[in-house]
Amino acid sequence: DIQMTQSPSSVSASVGDRVTITCRASQGISSWLAWYQQRPGKAPKLLIYAASSLQSGVPSRFSGSGSGTDFTLTISSLQPEDFGTYYCQQGNSFPFTFGPGTKVEIK
Amino acid sequence: EVQLEESGGGLVQPGGSLRLSCSASGFSFSIYAMHWVRQAPGKGLEYVSAIISNGGSTYYADSVKGRFTISRDNSEQTVYLQMSSLRAEDTAVYYCVKRGGSGSYDYWGQGTLVTVSS
Numbered sequence: 001d002i003q004m005t006q007s008p009s010s011v012s013a014s015v016g017d018r019v020t021i022t023c024r025a026s027q028g029i030s031s032w033l034a035w036y037q038q039r040p041g042k043a044p045k046l047l048i049y050a051a052s053s054l055q056s057g058v059p060s061r062f063s064g065s066g067s068g069t070d071f072t073l074t075i076s077s078l079q080p081e082d083f084g085t086y087y088c089q090q091g092n093s094f095p096f097t098f099g100p101g102t103k104v105e106i107k
Numbered sequence: 108e109v110q111l112e113e114s115g116g117g118l119v120q121p122g123g124s125l126r127l128s129c130s131a132s133g134f135s136f137s138i139y140a141m142h143w144v145r146q147a148p149g150k151g152l153e154y155v156s157a158i159i160s161n162g163g164s165t166y167y168a169d170s171v172k173g174r175f176t177i178s179r180d181n182s183e184q185t186v187y188l189q190m191s192s193l194r195a196e197d198t199a200v201y202y203c204v205k206r207g208g209s210g211s212y213d214y215w216g217q218g219t220l221v222t223v224s225s
Contacts (some may be wrong), residue, residue: 034211036152043202043218044152049211087152091210094166096142098152 002026002090006099014107019075021102023088028068032092035064035073038101039084047086048073080106109133109214111203116219119193123223127188129203129216137161137181140206143188145199146218155201156188171197193223 003026013019023033031051036044046055048064051071061076075082083106088099115127129141143155156177157166165177176189186203200218207213 032210034207034209036212038152043215044212045215046207046211046213049207049213050209053208055213089152089211094154094157095168096154096157096210098154101151 001095002029002093002097004088004090004097004099006086006088006102008102009100010103010105012105012107013078015078015080017078019078019082019104021073021086021088021104023066023071023073023099025069025071025090025092029090029092031067032090033064033066033071034089034091035062036087036089037082037084038087044087075104078104078106082106109205111205111214111216113201113203113216113219116201116221118222118224120225121194121223123193124189124191125193125221127190127201127203127219127221129186129188131184131186131203131205134205134214136184141179141186142204142206142212143177143186144202144204144212144215145197145221146202147196147199150199153199157206158186190221193221195223197221198223 033051035048038044085101142157174192179186203216204212205214
């Protein structure tokens with residue numbers, strides 16, 4: 001199975017800050033990577049697919065980059081509604097696997 | 108509007124069985140693979156099972172292989188997860204998810220809670 005890791009495990013930032021979350025796959029997954037936001041008590045929401053494609057309706061302050069084994073999610077200007085836990089997920093091969101999550105808190 | 112609505116969760120004793128259903132609407136259900144993903148209380152997300160568009164192939168996480176069975180009825184736009192020999196570690200919110208581009212999950216249901224406890 002492909003293992004996914006994320007760093008940091010948590011981040012506390014102020015409104016307007018740039019926030020970067022990294023995700024690493026244990027083997028190459030090309031661009032088969034997605035990012036999700038999950039607010040407490042809610043289902044996850046797709047933000048980015050194919051490593052860098054913005055899902056319809058997602059604000060442009062979210063962006064993704066990377067390919068192979070190393071990926072990045074960037075929030076260019078953190079907004080109050082961006083709190084929650086962010087997960088990466090590989091869709092290259094079964095079983096699809098998720099990273100452990102990065103909790104984003106607003107200072 | 109795409110909607111996925113899970114049902115069938117609840118409290119079950121260890122060793123028991125439960126069948127989850129997911130009713131889909133708002134998209135061409137019969138051409139998309141469907142998956143189940145679960146989340147134990149306070150934990151991360153875990154892929155459980157997948158079924159291709161015509162139901163011809165199914166996939167399972169090792170943790171549920173031999174105990175869970177995924178199926179679908181394209182005429183009813185519904186996907187099922189039959190769970191048997193349930194264990195305490197199967198306690199989780201179970202999400203029905205639609206497979207999107209590049210292996211992503213573009214739509215999620217609201218989830219249904221399964222609690223395995225005596």
